Amino acid sequence: MARSGSESQSVPAEVDVAVVGAGFSGLYLIYRLRELGFSVVAFDEADDVGGTWYWNRYPGARCDIPTTDYAYSFDPQLEQDWTWSEKYATQPEILAYLSHVADRYDLRPDIRFGTRITAAVWDEVGRKWQLRTSHDDEMRCRYYVMASGCLSHPKTPDIEGAGRYRGEVYLTGMWPHDRVDFSGKKVAVVGTGSSGIQCIPLIAREAAELTVFQRTPNFSVPARNGAPPPDRLAQLAEDRGGYREAARWSRGGIPVEPTDVSGVTAPADVRRQRFEDAWQVGELYAILGVFNDQGLNPVSNEFVAEMIREKIRANVSDPETADALCPKDHPFGTKRPCLDSGYFETFNLPHVRLVDLRRTPIVAITETGIDTAAESMAFDAIVFATGFDAMTGPLVSVDITGANGLTLKEKWADGPATYLGLMTTGFPNLFMITGPQSPSVLSNMVVSIEQHVDWVADCLRRLRAEDLDRIEPTPLAEAGWVQHNQDCADITLYPRANSWYMGANVPGKPRVFLPYIGGVDGYRRACQEVAENGLIGFRLDGPAGARCNDGVVRRIQPDVAIVLDMMASLGLPPMETMNVADARALAEATAASMPPGPAVGEITDAVLPGPAGDLSYRLYRPPSTGPHPLIAYFHGGGWVLGSHQSDGAFCRDLCVRTGAVVVSVNYRHAPEDRFPAAVDDAFAAVRWIAANAASLGGIPGQLAVAGWSAGGNLAAVTCQLARDAGGPAISGQLLLTAVTDSDLRRSSYAENGEGFVLTADLMRWFWEHYADEADRAHPTASPLRGTLAGLPPAVVVTAEFDPLRDEGDAYAEALAAAGVPVRQVRARGHIHTSLTMVDAVISGAPVRAQMAEALNSVWLAPVRA
Ligand SMILES: Cc1cc2nc3c(=O)[nH]c(=O)nc-3n(C[C@H](O)[C@H](O)[C@H](O)COP(=O)(O)OP(=O)(O)OC[C@H]3O[C@@H](n4cnc5c(N)ncnc54)[C@H](O)[C@@H]3O)c2cc1C
Numbered sequence: 129m130a131r132s133g134s135e136s137q138s139v140p141a142e143v144d145v146a147v148v149g150a151g152f153s154g155l156y157l158i159y160r161l162r163e164l165g166f167s168v169v170a171f172d173e174a175d176d177v178g179g180t181w182y183w184n185r186y187p188g189a190r191c192d193i194p195t196t197d198y199a200y201s202f203d204p205q206l207e208q209d210w211t212w213s214e215k216y217a218t219q220p221e222i223l224a225y226l227s228h229v230a231d232r233y234d235l236r237p238d239i240r241f242g243t244r245i246t247a248a249v250w251d252e253v254g255r256k257w258q259l260r261t262s263h264d265d266e267m268r269c270r271y272y273v274m275a276s277g278c279l280s281h282p283k284t285p286d287i288e289g290a291g292r293y294r295g296e297v298y299l300t301g302m303w304p305h306d307r308v309d310f311s312g313k314k315v316a317v318v319g320t321g322s323s324g325i326q327c328i329p330l331i332a333r334e335a336a337e338l339t340v341f342q343r344t345p346n347f348s349v350p351a352r353n354g355a356p357p358p359d360r361l362a363q364l365a366e367d368r369g370g371y372r373e374a375a376r377w378s379r380g381g382i383p384v385e386p387t388d389v390s391g392v393t394a395p396a397d398v399r400r401q402r403f404e405d406a407w408q409v410g411e412l413y414a415i416l417g418v419f420n421d422q423g424l425n426p427v428s429n430e431f432v433a434e435m436i437r438e439k440i441r442a443n444v445s446d447p448e449t450a451d452a453l454c455p456k457d458h459p460f461g462t463k464r465p466c467l468d469s470g471y472f473e474t475f476n477l478p479h480v481r482l483v484d485l486r487r488t489p490i491v492a493i494t495e496t497g498i499d500t501a502a503e504s505m506a507f508d509a510i511v512f513a514t515g516f517d518a519m520t521g522p523l524v525s526v527d528i529t530g531a532n533g534l535t536l537k538e539k540w541a542d543g544p545a546t547y548l549g550l551m552t553t554g555f556p557n558l559f560m561i562t563g564p565q566s567p568s569v570l571s572n573m574v575v576s577i578e579q580h581v582d583w584v585a586d587c588l589r590r591l592r593a594e595d596l597d598r599i600e601p602t603p604l605a606e607a608g609w610v611q612h613n614q615d616c617a618d619i620t621l622y623p624r625a626n627s628w629y630m631g632a633n634v635p636g637k638p639r640v641f642l643p644y645i646g647g648v649d650g651y652r653r654a655c656q657e658v659a660e661n662g663l664i665g666f667r668l669d670g671p672a673g674a675r676c677n678d679g680v681v682r683r684i685q686p687d688v689a690i691v692l693d694m695m696a697s698l699g700l701p702p703m704e705t706m707n708v709a710d711a712r713a714l715a716e717a718t719a720a721s722m723p724p725g726p727a728v729g730e731i732t733d734a735v736l737p738g739p740a741g742d743l744s745y746r747l748y749r750p751p752s753t754g755p756h757p758l759i760a761y762f763h764g765g766g767w768v769l770g771s772h773q774s775d776g777a778f779c780r781d782l783c784v785r786t787g788a789v790v791v792s793v794n795y796r797h798a799p800e801d802r803f804p805a806a807v808d809d810a811f812a813a814v815r816w817i818a819a820n821a822a823s824l825g826g827i828p829g830q831l832a833v834a835g836w837s838a839g840g841n842l843a844a845v846t847c848q849l850a851r852d853a854g855g856p857a858i859s860g861q862l863l864l865t866a867v868t869d870s871d872l873r874r875s876s877y878a879e880n881g882e883g884f885v886l887t888a889d890l891m892r893w894f895w896e897h898y899a900d901e902a903d904r905a906h907p908t909a910s911p912l913r914g915t916l917a918g919l920p921p922a923v924v925v926t927a928e929f930d931p932l933r934d935e936g937d938a939y940a941e942a943l944a945a946a947g948v949p950v951r952q953v954r955a956r957g958h959i960h961t962s963l964t965m966v967d968a969v970i971s972g973a974p975v976r977a978q979m980a981e982a983l984n985s986v987w988l989a990p991v992r993a
Contacts (some may be wrong), residue, residue: 151179153275260486281521324513351412381572391419391428458625543640547601596670608680725777760825762839766894785980803899818856840866860987870904
C-alpha cells in the first residue's frame with residue numbers, strides 16, 4: 129500500500145473507481161459508488177471538500193442559480209434538513225452545505241486532500257488505469273472518473289510583467305482563506321466577468337480607490353437577492369418530487385415554463401412589458417427567456433440587449449463610463465450573463481474609476497502597478513478576476529495517456545471530441561462529469577452533475593452485472609455526437625461571441641463551442657436512449673466477451689427534430705386518411721403559420737395562358753435593378769396540394785439568394801385533373817415565360833426551371849419536354865427533394881417511410897390521386913425512366929431522412945452518366961419538408977445557400993463567361 133501523509137491519508141494500491149475532485153460531483157460520486165459496493169477513492173488538490181466553493185472565496189462570491197434549485201436532490205431527507213438563508217447563497221454558506229453533506233454521509237475517509245492527480249496511463253493488458261499523484265504515489269483503478277469541474281482551472285493573467293509586481297496579488301479563483309482587508313488601499317481589479325462583477329461592489333466599499341480594468345463589458349442583471357423565492361418554496365413544499373423531476377426534464381435544469389412569444393413578431397408594448405417583468409425577477413432564466421427566439425434571431429436578441437443597455441445608461445451617471453460599460457460586441461446571452469448587486473451603480477462612486485482597455489490597453493504590469501497605453505498607475509493590491517480555462521482546462525492539465533499512447537491533450541489539440549460529454553474514444557473506462565459537449569455550464573450544474581453521476585454509476589453497475597470490464601465509445605458514435613453538438617450551436621447566436629464557451633478567453637485554445645446547447649431535457653433523453661438500447665455507440669468487453677452496438681444517437685438536425693416533436697404533439701391524423709379538401713386546408717393552415725421569408729423587391733400576381741385556361745402565377749422580383757435571370761418555379765404538394773402562393777418563403781429566399789426573378793406558376797391539381805394535366809400546364813408555362821422573358825424583367829436566354837417535391841418532378845419533366853421539342857432553351861434545373869420515379873421500393877422508403885412528415889403511405893396516396901398505375905412509368909411521370917442526354921445542367925438536392933432521397937440520388941447519377949453537368953447537394957439531417965421552412969428551420973439556410981450557389985454556377989457561369 130503506497131503512503132501519503134498520515135495512515136488515514138494512505139493511497140490504496142488499487143480500487144474499483146478513482147475519482148478526481150471533491151466538489152458537488154466528487155461527493156455525490158463517492159456516495160453513489162459506495163452505495164453500489166464499489167471500492168472508491170477520491171483526490172482533491174484542495175485541503176477540504178467544496179471544489180468551486182472551496183477555492184472561490186473572494187468577496188461577493190455567490191451562486192447565480194437560486195438555492196431552491198442549486199442543491200442536491202438525490203436524498204429528500206437531506207433537502208428537508210437543510211435551510212438556505214438567501215435566494216443566492218454566499219460562498220461560505222454553500223461551502224458549509226457541502227461540508228455538511230460530506231459529514232452526513234461520512235465521505236471524507238474516502239478522499240485524499242491536498243493531493244493532485246498528475247498523470248494517468250491506460251494499461252491495455254491489465255485493463256486498468258495507473259494513476260500518479262503529486263506526492264509521487266501510484267495506484268491502479270478499473271475506472272477513472274474526472275469530476276474535476278468545468279471552472280476549476282483559473283486562468284493566470286497573460287500580461288507582460290505579471291510576475292514583477294511587488295504589491296498584494298489576488299486571483300479570484302484561488303482566494304486566500306483569511307479575510308483580505310482592502311481598507312484605505314488603492315486597489316485594481318482586472319476583469320469584469322462574473323467574478324469581477326460580484327467582487328467589485330464589495331471591494332469598492334473598503335478601498336480608498338478602486339480602478340477597474342475592463343476589456344469586454346458584460347451584460348448583467350440585478351440579482352434582487354433576499355429570502356429564497358417564496359413561490360418556489362411553496363412548489364417544493366407541495367410536491368418536492370414533482371418539482372425536482374420537472375427540473376430534470378427542463379431545458380436548463382430549473383422548472384420554468386418556456387414562452388411562446390417571439391421577439392420578432394410581438395408588438396413593442398408586449399416586448400417592453402415582458403422585458404420589464406423579467407428584469408424584476410432577478411434570475412438568469414427569466415432574462416434569458418424573455419422571447420422564444422432571442423437565442424436564435426439577432427433581431428429578437430437585439431431588443432433584449434438594447435433594453436439592458438438602456439438600464440445601464442440609466443444607472444450610471446457619467447455618460448462616457450455608461451457607454452463603455454454597455455456590451456455591444458456580442459448578442460445577449462452568448463456570453464454567460466451576470467447577476468449583480470449594485471455593480472453598475474458602483475461606478476457612480478467618486479473613488480471608483482473604469483479603465484476601458486479597448487481604448488487604452490494594458491502595456492505591462494510594473495513593480496508598483498499597471499501601465500496602460502495612456503498612463504502609469506500605482507496600486508497597493510491587484511485582483512485578477514480573469515476567469516478560467518473552462519471545461520477542457522482541468523482535463524488536459526493532467527497527463528492522461530490512452531490506449532493508443534496518445535494523450536488527451538494531443539487528441540483534443542483541435543478541440544474536444546467526446547461521446548455525450550461522458551467519454552472519449554481511445555480512453556477506455558475514463559469518464560468525465562459535466563465534460564465538454566454535455567449541458568454543464570449552460571445548465572443548473574447540480575442537476576447536470578446528478579444526471580451524469582447517476583448515468584456513470586448505472587453504467588458501472590451494469591458492466592459488473594454483465595461480467596464486462598471495459599467500455600469505450602466508437603469513433604462513429606463520437607463523431608456523430610461532435611457533429612450534433614456543432615449542429616446545435618450553429619443554429620444559435622452563441623458562436624458569434626468570443627466567449628469562454630468558445631475557448632476564446634485562452635490564447636491558442638481552439639475555437640470550438642464547448643457545452644452542449646440542446647438542453648438538459650434533450651440531453652437526458654439522448655443518454656437514456658443510449659442506455660436503454662444496449663449502450664448504443666459503445667464497444668464493451670470483458671470476461672463475458674466483446675460486443676458493440678455501433679451507431680449515432682442524434683442524426684436529425686436539432687431544429688428539424690423540434691419541428692417533428694411539435695407536429696407529433698399536435699396529434700393530427702395522417703394526411704392520407706383525410707379527404708382532399710381537409711388535407712388542402714391543413715396544408716394551407718400549416719403554410720400560413722410559417723415565417724414569411726426574406727423581403728424581396730416586389731411581389732406581383734397575374735395569369736398566363738395555359739392549355740386548359742389561365743394559370744395563375746406569383747412573381748418575386750429582386751430589389752436590384754433588372755433585368756434579372758428568370759426561374760420558372762413549380763410548388764410542392766404531391767400534385768394535389770398547394771398553389772402558386774404556397775411556397776412563398778422558399779421563393780423569396782430563392783429570389784434573394786440567386787438574384788433571379790422567380791415566377792411561381794400554378795398548375796392543375798389531382799384528383800380533379802389527373803396526369804398529365806400538371807405536366808401540360810408546366811410545359812406551357814415555361815414556354816410562355818421564355819417567350820415573355822423581357823416583359824417579365826428577365827434576361828432572355830437565362831431561364832432555369834426549379835421545383836420542390838412534385839414540383840421538382842414537373843421541373844425535371846419540363847426539361848425533357850423542352851429538349852425534345854427543340855425549345856424553349858433552358859439553361860439550368862433545380863430539383864429540390866424531387867419525385868423522379870414511381871418505384872417506391874428503394875431503401876430510403878423503408879428507412880424514412882414513417883415519422884418524417886412525408887411518409888411512404890402519403891406518397892402512395894399522392895401517386896394514387898395523380899396518375900393511373902399504367903401511366904406512372906412514363907417518363908413524363910417518372911423522369912428517371914426517360915432519356916437524359918442533352919438536358920440542362922442540374923442541381924439535385926436530396927435530404928437524408930426523405931423517402932425520396934434515393935430516387936433523387938439515382939436521378940443525379942443517371943444525369944451525370946448521360947453527360948449532363950450535375951451538382952448534388954445532400955442535406956444532412958434534413959427531411960423532405962425542412963429545407964423550404966425558411967426562418968423556421970435555421971439549419972436549412974446553409975443548404976439553400978449551397979443550392980443557390982450551385983444553381984448560379986451551373987446556369988449563369990457559362991452565360992457570364
Ligand atoms: C464563482 C462561481 C460561481 C458559480 N455559480 C454557479 C451557480 O450559481 N450555478 C451553477 O450551476 N454553477 C455555478 N458555478 C459552476 C460550479 O463550478 C458548479 O456548479 C459546481 O460547483 C461544479 O462542481 P464539480 O464538483 O463538478 O467541480 P468543482 O467544484 O470545480 O470541483 C472540482 C475539484 O477538482 C479538483 N481537481 C481538479 N483537477 C484535479 C486534479 N488533477 N487532481 C486533484 N484535484 C483536482 C479541484 O481542486 C476542485 O476542487 C459557479 C462557478 C464559479 C467559479
